[in-house]
Amino acid sequence: IADAMAAVSARVLDRAADWDLAGEIPPSLLRELGDMGLLCAEVPAAFGGLGMTSAVSGELTAHAGSLCSSLRSVMTSQGMAAWTILRLGGLAQRRELLPRLTGGELAAVGFSERDAGSDVATMSTLIRRDGDDVVVDGAKVWMTAAGYADLLVVFGRFGDDAAAVVVPANAPGVRIERVRDPLGCRAAGHANVLLDSVRLPAGHLLGGGGQSLQLLVTTALSYGRMSVAWGCVGILRACLAAASAHAKTRQQFGKTLGEHQLVARHLADLLIAEQSATRACEHASKCWDDGSSDVVMATVLAKHLSATSAAAGASTAVQVLASAGAQDGHVVARAYRDAKLMEIIEGSNEICQLVLAQHALTLA
Ligand code: FAD
Structure with missing residues (x-):
């Protein structure tokens, strides 16, 4: 993990x-990181990946x-695409596609459409068999990484069921x-993707198609939620570091900002947010790695807590930095946006709350 982190740091720099x-x-930098397996680090070694656990990844x-x-x-996005292929693809598809995703090719995942956002079940993209081919018609919106991608994992209706199809960009x-x-x-x-009578060999249908839409979307989203949750922990760590450093050195009214109790409280709030989001993510990843049936709930909870904490925490960090952080180019301004x-994404606050509330009702 230390080598993997160092490899990312060395490429991002400042x-x-x-x-x-x-x-x-x-x-080229994305492809380089991809070629090191770092963009989807949980892909098993058998398929050319680093085989990291969820906790380490x-x-x-x-x-x-x-x-x-x-x-x-x-x-x-790359991890979601790889996970979807791993879970839904046949062995031949896993053997062909996963080494490409750990070998420098880039992927994006599309379920959202203009009229099917939170209510993803209303998606209208059509995937149909035509002899030995499959034909895809539809319009996906806001696909993260599609602007870079070689492969697009696209979800759509498939007869009475649904399917995921791997579309070369x-x-x-x-x-x-x-x-x-x-x-x-x-x-x-981020990109909107139009698919106009895209004809591909039927081998591009993951697992032959004909799965339930719920299964397809939940598979992709579970990975995405875990990943976003951990990403938000990172946002909180960056905000905590920037706010603490500033509060320790900047003086107003004859003492450092950190010595003013109202500012000190902001630092305490940031630390609590970073620590609690980390613990929630660690728990969800442990459920994932142990194959626990609690994983769905733990992941939604981690995503919700981390995302709301990151949004509030970034706002707090901007408050501590004030004019010093109120400009594009500053880490806290970027974190805020x-x-x-x-x-x-990956289940809005409200959708996560609905899932958590449904779970709460089962406890009654
Ligand atoms: P809507 O569904 O119109 O919701 C609007 C508001 O109403 C939200 O606050 C929502 O929570 C609330 N709401 C809706 N239904 C309910 C309800 N039943 N109860 C209570 N509140 C409700 N999509 C992809 O397929 N692939 C991607 O890679 C991807 N990346 C994205 C990256 C970014 C930065 C963004 C902004 C979006 C991305 N999306 C992606 C799309 C994303 O999945 C949708 O934006 C999301 O599902 C919400 O849909 P919507 O924007 O249409 O909002």
Whole structure:
């Protein structure tokens, strides 16, 4: 893990703010990290990956998140694509596709559509068999990393069921349009993807298709939620470090900011947020690694707690830095914009709360 973290640090250096402003991470750098297996570090060694546990990969994800949420977002997408292929693909598909994802190719995952956001069950993308081919028609929105991707894992209706299909980004009929000026994670390559009669060999259907939509989406989202949760821990660590350093040195009214009790309370809040989000993520990853049936609930809880804590924590950090952090290019300003988006993706705050409330009712 130390080597993996060092490899990420050595490539990000102090460039995250520039990438954020430019809206782009150098694709060669993403491919280099991908080729080291670091963008989807849980892929088993048998398929060319590093075979990290969820707990170890989580710490790596938090490290990436503390440096650059855009890079961490690309990692989340790559990991989600790999996990979906691992869980839903046949052996031949796993053997073919996973080494590509640990060998420098990049992937994105698409379930959301313009009229199917939280209510993903209403998606209208159609995937149909036509002889030995499969044909895909639809329009996905906000696919993280699609602006960089070689492969798109696309979910859609498949007869009375659903399917996930692996679409090469350069297949005829695929059009990828960058989302312009996103609020945060600006260099994560978000794109809307139009699929117009995209014809592929039927071998591109993961597991032959015909699974339940709920199973498909839950598979991808479980991984995504865990990854986002750890990424938010990283945001909190970056905010805590920046706020503490500033409060320790900046003086007003004859003493350091940290010696003013109201500012000190902000630091305490940040520490509590970082520690509690870390513990929730560690617990969820342990459930994941132990194969515990509690994993779904633990993951939703970790995602919700980490995302809301990161959004509040980033706001607190900006408050402590004040004018020193109130400008693009500062780590807390970037965290403030990035963290807000974490309350929307992989199950918004409200959707997570609904899932948690349903669980609470089963305890009655
Ligand atoms: P809506 O569903 O319209 O929701 C609007 C508001 O209403 C939200 O606050 C929501 O919580 C609330 N709401 C909706 N239904 C309920 C309800 N039943 N009860 C209470 N409140 C409710 N999609 C992908 O497929 N792949 C990606 O890689 C991807 N990456 C993304 C990255 C970013 C930065 C963003 C912003 C989005 C991304 N998305 C991606 C899309 C994301 O999954 C959706 O934005 C998300 O599911 C919410 O859908 P929506 O934006 O249409 O909001």
